[in-house]
Amino acid sequence: MNFQKETDEVERLRKKLEEIQKQNEELEKKLVQKEKHQNDIGSRYLQAKKLKTDLHDSQKTIDSLKQKVQMAENETRSIKAELTKRDRHDASLKNELESYGNLERQFDKIKEELKNTKAELEETKSRLSKSMGDKLTDNNPNIADLSDKNRPTKLAERYQEIYDNEWTDAFETLDEIYQNEEKTTSILIHILMGTRDFCEREAEYQMDQIQKAIIQNTSSPGRRVPTNVQKQLKECRKITAETSGKYLYQKYNKELLNSKSSTARRAGRVPDFVAACFNMCWLMAVQDPPIVFSQNVDHGDTFNTDMYKAYTRTGNKVDFVVWPALNLHTNGPVLCKGVAQGYTEVTRRSRSVPAKSRKKNESYETTPENDTDTKRDMKLKTNTVVIGGRSIRTSDEGLENDKSTTRRADKIHRNTPVARQSRATFKPKNLSYYDNNPPSNPKPSENDVDTFWRWREMFGPEEARRLLGQDYDICLKYLKGLGVI
Structure with a gap:
């Protein structure tokens, strides 16, 4: 009985133990689950914490972006305000420009009216002067019409300017080809006379055609318009001379191109000179009476x-x-x-006799003060000295009255045939020429003086002294005695 009770007790305890084990297993399972759950919670907490940090950073970024957006909006509003201000300023400028344009148009209109008024006034003065001077100036060249810008005195000034400018340039161009001063000047004169002949023919033909057109008669050459009408026709031709001259110059150029003459070919090398001569000759031909060149010399x-x-x-x-x-x-x-x-024309000593065969006293017996022949050659009454075969003025008055001639002589001196020949043929002398015993007061020959000037001009004083040697000092001393240097 007791055993049974113990057995039952053991069985009960066993069952209770099993239940406890089951509960323990369940608790362990729950513990594991709880631990797992706690781990999940920790992981989620870390994630949440990280998310919170990220959210905080994102919020900062968003705040920064909001500030930038706000600044951009403010800048945009400022730019819009500036643009609006500029638009208003541009509109104001546009209105001012339109107002200025109106004022400028008004000014141009007033200026044009003033110009027309001045032209009418000048025309009125011109007509008045013409009407008063027609009777005086009719075929009377001694009375000049001061209202005419192409009156004879003005044409004379232009003629001198052509010689100073276009002629000089044309001379240099042609002289490089022909190397002959006289031939070059002759060619330029032929070109000038060619333009004169053409202009005189055209002026006569033009007047004849005008008169025929007025009287409507081409068959009777003897009939002419009245004298007073001829005067008016000549005046009309003078007024339109510059315009008609442009077309006639084209006609003359065509004639030159078609011509086979040597003058025409040479004229093609100096077009500026030809144009200046043509303009001059045409204005000369339409004068009443015509201006002419002097007779040939x-x-x-x-x-x-x-x-x-x-x-x-x-x-x-x-x-x-x-x-x-x-x-x-x-x-x-x-x-x-x-x-x-x-x-x-003077009688000169022959240069064909060799220098050493002359008597010593023959070249040096005349002192500078008494050497009137050499003074005449070296310092004439016109205040000139010979340089390279040319006479150049030395006095202040001569320079003032003849500047263009002196300038032209200096400009072309190095190219003259005399200078070229002297460089090619001259042989400088040394002391042996005087047998190493030069006279105490020598007088150089004319050729030595001429060479002295040429070489001094071409090479300068120092180089000329080195090349000419004793001759340079002799000429220098002699010319100082004459007062030329």
Whole structure:
């Protein structure tokens, strides 16, 4: 009985133990689950914490972006305000420009009216002057119409300017080809005379055609318009001379291109000179009476200083004409002096005798004070000295009156045939020429003086002294005694 009770007790305890084990297993399972759950909670907590940190950073980023957006909006509003302000300013400027444009148009209109008024006033003055002077100036060249910008005195000034400018350039161009001063000047004169002949023919033909058109008669050459009408026709032709001259110059150019003459070919090398000569000759031809060139002067004729200026040498005879003189009309007074090369007929010592064969006293017996022949050559009454075969003025008055001639002589001096020949043929002398015993007061020959000037001009004083040696010092001393240097 007791055993049974113990057995039952054991069985009960066993069952209770099993239940406890089951409960223990369940508790362990719950513990495991709880631990797992706690781990999950910790992991989620860390994730939540991380998310919270990320959220905080994102919030900061969002706040920063909001600030930037706010700044951008503020800047946008500022730019819009500035643009609005500029639009208003542009509109104001546009209104001002329109107002300025209106004022400018009004100013241009007033300026045009003033110009027209001045033109009408000038035309009225011109008509009044013309009507008062027609009776005086009719075929009377001695009374000039001061309202005419192409009156003879003005044409004389233009003629001189052509010689100073276009002629000089043309001379340099052609002289490089022909290397001959006289030939080059002759070619330029032929070109000038060619334009003169053409203009005189065209002027005569033009007047003839105008008269025929007025009287409507082309078959009776003897019939002419009245004298007073002819005067008006000539005046009309003078007024339109510059315009008609442009078309005639084109016609003349075509003639030159079609011509086979040597003058036409040479004229093609100096177009500026041809244009200047043509314009001058046409304005001369339409004067009433026409302005003409002086009569031809031949070599050996007396040098007329009232009609010609010296080119690079003076003298009592004409060597060749460089630039023709201008006369107011045929056989009329000189309107503008021409330019001519002069020379003096004097008896000179023969240069063919060798220097050493001359007597020593023959070259040096005359002192500088008494050497009138050399003084005449080296310092003439016109205040000139010989440089490279040319006479150049030395006095202040000469320079003032003949600047263009001196400038031209300096400009082309190095290219002259004399200079080229001297460089090729001259042989400087040394002390042996005087047998190493030069005279105490020597007088150089004319050739030595000429060479002295050429070489001093071309190479300078120092180089000329080195090349010429004793001759340089002799010439220098001699010329100082004359007062030239």
